[in-house]
Amino acid sequence: MRGNLKILSKGAFIILSIALVKHFFFYDVYEREMSKAEKARLEIVDGYKTPPMPDKDQNDKDALGIDSNNNGVRDDIEIWINYAGKNYNERMALRQLAADLQYEAKVFSGDINAKIVSHVVSVVYTSVLCVDHVLGFKNSKEMIRLMRELYKNTKLRTKIFERDNEFSYAFSPVRERKEPQDMCGFKLK
Known part of the structure; x- marks a missing residue:
């Protein structure tokens, strides 16, 4: 009995440690990246006015956050993209992915069915292919991973993206061969 209690205590400690590291790692990544982006913020990027950094409490009170320019x-993600994207094509590809991740968050925060999941997975997959093309496979994987972490900056958003992972693995988008311009919803320069 006593041995089982020790094992249980060690297991609980490990689980708690993992949860704390995960929480602080994601928090630190978000805070670090947003701080750098805000310091480097430009008023106009690619011909568009950059939105102001939203109030954190207001931005984090629901799944979708603030999108003042609609x-x-x-x-906050748009400001980060303007900072992280090295050129027009990178920023546009990242904006396309960000808009599709926002759409994914909206869909997965409500009622879903197989048809909706299949569509969302296909839309996000197409954006991932665009980012892969523009940034190169190796760079795109890191940028996509980082963007997903930035999107999951609250417990609610993390829960939504976990729900996405739970459902989307059951659906594989049609992997038809497409030209880069067909994957990217903007004119490549």
Whole structure:
């Protein structure tokens, strides 16, 4: 009995440690990246006015956050993209992915069915292919991973993206061969 209690205590300690590291790692990544982006913030990027950095409490009170210019991208993520994207094509590809991740968050925060999941997975997959093309496979994987972490900056958002992972693995988008311009919803320069 006593041995089982020790094992149980060690297991609980390990689980708690993992949860704390995960929480602080994601928090630190979000805070670090947003701080760098805000310091480097430009008023106009690619011909568009950059939105102001939203109030954190207001931005984090629901799943979708604030999108003051109604372009489908959360304002804090848009500011980060303007900072992280090295050129027009990178920023546009990342904005496309961000808008599709925002759409994914909206869909997965409500009632879903197989048809909806299949559509969302296909839309996000197409954006991932666009980012892969523009940034190169190796760079795109890191940028996509980082963007997903930035999207999951609250417990609610993390829960939504976990729900996405739970459902989307059951669906594989049609992997038809497409030209880069067909994957990217903007004119490549």
